Amino acid sequence: MNESTVRLALLIMAVLGLVVGLAIWSAGQGPVQPTTIWAIATLPVVIMLVVSILRDFLIGRMGVDAIALVSMSAGLLLGQPLAAIVVAIMYAGGTVLEDFARGRAERSLQALVDRAPRIAHKKSTTGTETISADQVAIGDELLVRAGELLPVDGILIDPSALLDESAVTGEPLPVRRIASDPLHSGTVNAGETFSMRASATVGESTYAAIMRMVTAAQTAKAPFIRIADRLALLLLPLTLLVAALAWYLSNDPIRALAVLVVATPCPLILAAPVAFIGGVSRAAHVGILMKGSTALEALARIRTAIFDKTGTLTTGGAELIEIDLAPHQRADELLRLLASLEQASHHVLASSIVQLARRKGLVLCQPHQVREHRGEGLEGQVDGTTVSAGSRPLVLADKPLPYWAQDGEERHRDAAVLRVFLALNGELVGIFTFADTLRADVPDTLVALRTCGVNRIMLLTGDDDTAANKVAASLGLDATISKATPADKVRTVEVEKRAAPTMMIGDGINDAPALAAADVGIALASRGGTISSEAADVVILTDRVQPVAEALLIAKHTRTIALQSITVGLALSGAAMIFAALGMITPVAGALLQEGIDVAVILNALRTLGGTDVSASRQKRAIKAAEPQPR
Template identity: 75%
Template structure:
């Protein structure tokens, strides 16, 4: 029989037995003794518990449920059948409460698994075929209808798509994606139907990795939970000792029974796993994947944070930070012309320029007569203009800079910035400055980590010292290690870890060894980074740094709640044992009291599922106002035939 069903059946038998026995006692039916009814209803619980304890003992595990078995058996032997049936109800009720609490804590994790993509609409010779998601191959063109899950990771072929990514990265509002952008499996099409090209098979896609991590989170056992188990195990000999002393001093075995009853911590020790599963679930809702409660437990104790620079503290690519514009020219029009020309380029900067223009809703023109000068730039015609874009030497030759451009040139003379010069019909019209900018939320993240108790912040980068020092100064970091090889990164992490629990935050393949070496490795996986994600203990799915601080805060809050539940529960049980030993609590009253303690500590453990302070901050920033609306997009199912899409 299914164990949760068996536990509910035992609870039902015990409750019915108690009620039937009380009815017989009140009616005064002489042929049936209520004690016999209460004993009969208690025995199934005793037998089931004895079998469970023997099974655990066989595999080398001894649990504190043995106290419940001793107390019920002692009550029956002492003729206290009413106390025995009440203990049985409290024990069986506690196990059912455990199931409910664990189910509540795991619900969000199960929801991630349950909504995994199962089918895909693939382009075929006959037009379209619907196939199981595991039959999708890299390179297949797939149609994603409105309201459907993206079946695999891929690249957007159509001009744009609106995606609800809340279930994967925790962002409540739909995001607009442009042609060529990477798409994640498990996100929801919140707009019109679009076509994408598969870039990974289902088993290697983002959502499959999430499901694997969820499975690990549900089965792994944190060191804190194992310590709690051993701590609780001390309660068994202490309880027997206190019960024996109470019996010896009072000469009354009922006092010993009362001590055993109030010491029965049926679901008490489950408070720790409930809290940790709740914390992992809470993190998952924020786009943070903890690889089991062990990672959460370790993260809660971090005192040093090490950051990679490129792609972690910075955006990891060239971002347009300034446009110097000639007199009588407009910045947006110059950007439109530059992006139009760059459509013909294969340079790494070209995609960034085109995406920047499209984000500003600029309408690009088709370039003509394009000539590319390798390493220098491009020349071509846009509309009726001759356009040249690239290095100063290509655009200006030996000519000096005009007066309007000199201040910008001086400003970026020693900066690690890329300057793109743009000329129209041979005249310099604008200068575009690109830089690997610090993430917008980097300063808030550093402040958040410091307020959470991280005492030391280090930046570890393979870049030159000048650039690293500039970023470090703006973020108020404690140390910078520049020009570092992957081996240097590992050595630095090991050295810091020897002094304090250390987390390493990175995103690239070269960060994977350092992530694995740290006490806790945190991978920024929004842009891929399979190697770093595999090596890390915690994976951040959204392309923001703030979840790193959120993860630490969730971990510390969860560990604090678990510790509160265990300490408070055991302290209350200890106080109740002393009171029972002094004769102030009867066995029946003790059973009721102990159940109240168990319910209280489990309800406290369930607080790890929620976090009012975090939600309050998000709503103040305007991030949570449309969360409900975004969530509702999961249910969107509009009937759109493939024929409605021009590519099918």
């Protein structure tokens, strides 16, 4: 029998003892006196409390449960068994309420663990076999049927797949993935059956990392919670002192008993852990994983935010920002020809071009007679047309730019962009300009951070001065440090920490040391980033930066509710002690009053599970980048 069942059984026994005793008392006669029944029904709760206090004492803990023991014992010794059993019911009821509150706060996190992938369908030369998820090896080709969980992280093999990623990223709508896109374990196939190639074992996949963080969230103890424990410990001698003074000044031991009864905030100090577990659960719902309540509390105090650039403030890839077209040419047709040719290339830009064409629904052809010039571009035959794509020297040689391309060349002369020149049968027909663009949700995110009390936001990047200063100027950042090595990043974080609580936000391996050095490290892990995720205190699973502001808001909301529950509960208990010492509250009435206080603060702590009042600017999702306009 587990402890929760024992506590519920003790509550039922105490309630039955009270009811039976009251029935005998109202009838005026019975085989036993009602006071005897009340005393007997109180004893099991007293015994359980003694065992609990001794167990806590042996591991170096002491709390306000001792006040409950003293008040019940005093009630029995002073001939007030009715007051004693009411306190017993209130205490046992508080422990049952405690179990309920913890269970509700942890349910969302536990649901993630309960739905962990357990099987996989592995393809082989003999067909498809069903195996345990932990038997999947890197490189295995897997079949994922409609409605099934993805067992491990992997790469999509088929042209496209529709995935429900809500349990992992918090995104409510299914997301379309295309060939070569990374896939996360724990997401659900919301479309037709597809094939994928495993890129990680089950223990190294996204869902396993989530479960490790859930475990940390349920076991870690925040400094704020430890402060609440110390407050509880201070309440014990204070209560005994007030009770002794009340007895001494009034010469009435019943007043002392009333003081002890109203000072029994059994689940009161539980409000802090319930609030913090609720905050961690709330964050998990929107794709933000907190590594325990310690991370959440530290996040609530942040005053300085340091951002990496590439992959954090920017998309981290080559995005098509502009197409310069020759007269009478169509952008989609040129993109189709370019992407068809790039299928044969291993250049870092090639996959971006191919994926862009597929997202537009363009039908690509197989290129022939392809010849690649390393670092310059490639040429080949597509649909019987000779296609050349790459740098200006490769495509144009010494020829001058035509008039329609001159404005674009001048505009991007000193910009950090990649320009792909495209020629058909030796004639230049288009120029595609790619750049690492700013994430669409970054401006709103920075506004939200400042609204949440972050008064210093800076950029810390390994990129050159030109690229860093351009981003910083467009966002109005407070400071910019460029050409930073991982060691430089750590030193910068240490300097900022001495001035104010600091968080570092990044996504790459080179950010990991700085993430670990910060008061709070936040990793953007939607594209992998295992090392940075392990080093961080908070992990964001969505491919957006806006959850950084959401995480800060949730942390502040949670800490406010926890502090509110503790201070208001203790203040009400203190006021009740004064009234009891003055003889205005009887022991029985005091027990009922204290339970009302306890229930109120616990229910208030559970508010962290709900949403927060977030302004529209904080709630905005990343806006899809505008389609590049032909010039």
